Amino acid sequence: MIRAVKGTRDILPPATDLWNRVEQQARAVFHSYNYHEIRTPIFEETLLFTRGVGEDTDIVTKEMYTFTDRDGSSLTLRPECTASVMRAVVEHRLDQQAGQLKLYYMGPMFRRERPQKGRFRQFYQIGAEAIGSEAPAVDAEMVEVAAEVLRSAGLSDFQLLINSVGCPECRPKFVSGLQARLRAVAASLCSDCRRRVETNPLRVLDCKVPGDQPVIDRLPSILDCLCAACRDHFDAVLALITDRGIAFELRPRLVRGLDYYMRTTFEITHGALGAQNSVLGGGRYDGLAQALGSKVRLPGIGFSIGEDRLLMTLQEQAGSAAQEGPDLFIAPLGEEAFRAAARLALGLRRAGVSVEMALDARLKRSLEVANKLRARYALILGADEMAAGNYQLKDLITGDQQTVSRDELFERLRARHAG
Ligand SMILES: [Zn+2]
Numbered sequence: 384m385i386r387a388v389k390g391t392r393d394i395l396p397p398a399t400d401l402w403n404r405v406e407q408q409a410r411a412v413f414h415s416y417n418y419h420e421i422r423t424p425i426f427e428e429t430l431l432f433t434r435g436v437g438e439d440t441d442i443v444t445k446e447m448y449t450f451t452d453r454d455g456s457s458l459t460l461r462p463e464c465t466a467s468v469m470r471a472v473v474e475h476r477l478d479q480q481a482g483q484l485k486l487y488y489m490g491p492m493f494r495r496e497r498p499q500k501g502r503f504r505q506f507y508q509i510g511a512e513a514i515g516s517e518a519p520a521v522d523a524e525m526v527e528v529a530a531e532v533l534r535s536a537g538l539s540d541f542q543l544l545i546n547s548v549g550c551p552e553c554r555p556k557f558v559s560g561l562q563a564r565l566r567a568v569a570a571s572l573c574s575d576c577r578r579r580v581e582t583n584p585l586r587v588l589d590c591k592v593p594g595d596q597p598v599i600d601r602l603p604s605i606l607d608c609l610c611a612a613c614r615d616h617f618d619a620v621l622a623l624i625t626d627r628g629i630a631f632e633l634r635p636r637l638v639r640g641l642d643y644y645m646r647t648t649f650e651i652t653h654g655a656l657g658a659q660n661s662v663l664g665g666g667r668y669d670g671l672a673q674a675l676g677s678k679v680r681l682p683g684i685g686f687s688i689g690e691d692r693l694l695m696t697l698q699e700q701a702g703s704a705a706q707e708g709p710d711l712f713i714a715p716l717g718e719e720a721f722r723a724a725a726r727l728a729l730g731l732r733r734a735g736v737s738v739e740m741a742l743d744a745r746l747k748r749s750l751e752v753a754n755k756l757r758a759r760y761a762l763i764l765g766a767d768e769m770a771a772g773n774y775q776l777k778d779l780i781t782g783d784q785q786t787v788s789r790d791e792l793f794e795r796l797r798a799r800h801a802g
């Protein structure tokens with residue numbers, strides 16, 4: 384028996400109904416902020432991610448699915464999408480369009496993580512990128528879009544954590560001071576952090592190992608080391624977010640695992656998965672385009688939602704939902720009625736009504752199936768109904784049965800979707 388590969392899973396109905404609803408609502412939110420969808424390939428040249436994500440990040444060193452293609456080139460299944468979006472923007476010169484470039488994406492990403500609750504090796508992200516401006520207003524709108532997508536999905540009681548990680552002007556000074564402090568205590572840190580002290584000291588700040596926390600708590604805060612320009616930018620972002628009525632918590636330890644992040648960085652967490660768990664991460668990446676070889680500087684900011692974790696949270700919030708049944712189940716009585724029913728079903732389906740047809744000629748059996756499928760209405764179509772040009776419509780919740788004309792039938796069923 385062949386099974387799904389470890390760390391991957393099938394997402395089955397009725398869960399897929401919820402996934403689709405979340406994605407449709409996210410699209411509606413993106414549309415309302417004038418975002419348009421971009422679809423990039425699932426695999427890219429490996430170099431895109433070693434450069435764009437950072438050679439000494441866990442993603443690149445431990446988690447990528449990299450393979451050699453038949454022509455010898457090194458390809459990698461995308462572990463995230465921001466580098467791909469920026470590659471596409473530079474490749475197609477999308478930055479030359481008027482105004483800000485506002486793009487969103489949704490789809491699978493791949494990382495060989497240790498399997499655990501809510502973590503999959505093929506996982507899904509919904510994300511957005513706004514490219515072309517470093518104005519604080521763009522950061523504030525991005526945070527608002529992120530919160531609106533989660534709100535529209537039905538997530539309640541989430542927390543926004545925010546920080547600034549400075550710029551190439553002020554961050555190196557902070558990092559070298561941090562490194563000096565960390566070298567003195569390196570022996571007491573976890574093995575990953577001992578390595579990070581030399582490769583990427585900033586990342587020690589977001590280590591989750593409990594034994595490291597007392598040391599990390601005493602480390603200096605990057606917010607005390609921002610240059611004047613970064614300080615002003617961050618203050619302006621916070622003022623605009625406050626204006627928009629969005630509550631936030633400052634988190635000086637919030638540094639993201641990716642090297643191209645600059646200035647604003649944020650995360651949204653929710654408590655339903657046990658401990659406070661991150662469902663969304665985002666930040667500004669003004670240095671990314673140049674890291675990928677662009678001659679022009681293309682400032683940008685974006686976020687991505689871990690869709691698997693979001694869906695798990697929504698399911699915990701709502702309890703398990705039963706699969707939604709069709710709007711109508713048609714039970715034709717006899718050969719001729721069956722053909723008429725098929726034509727009627729086509730008309731209804733084109734009007735957006737979900738219709739299932741009986742495969743069994745016995746009415747009692749058909750109505751049992753209609754109930755099992757959780758159909759909303761059943762329609763019985765026999766010789767009498769066909770001669771009279773009307774239908775017997777049975778409400779499967781109340782048990783009422785009514786004679787309705789074709790127009791009334793369409794009106795009643797379409798009304799289910801209007802509301
Ligand atoms: Zn700075």
Ligand SMILES: [Zn+2]
Nearest residue numbers: 573576590595
């Ligand atoms: Zn550690």
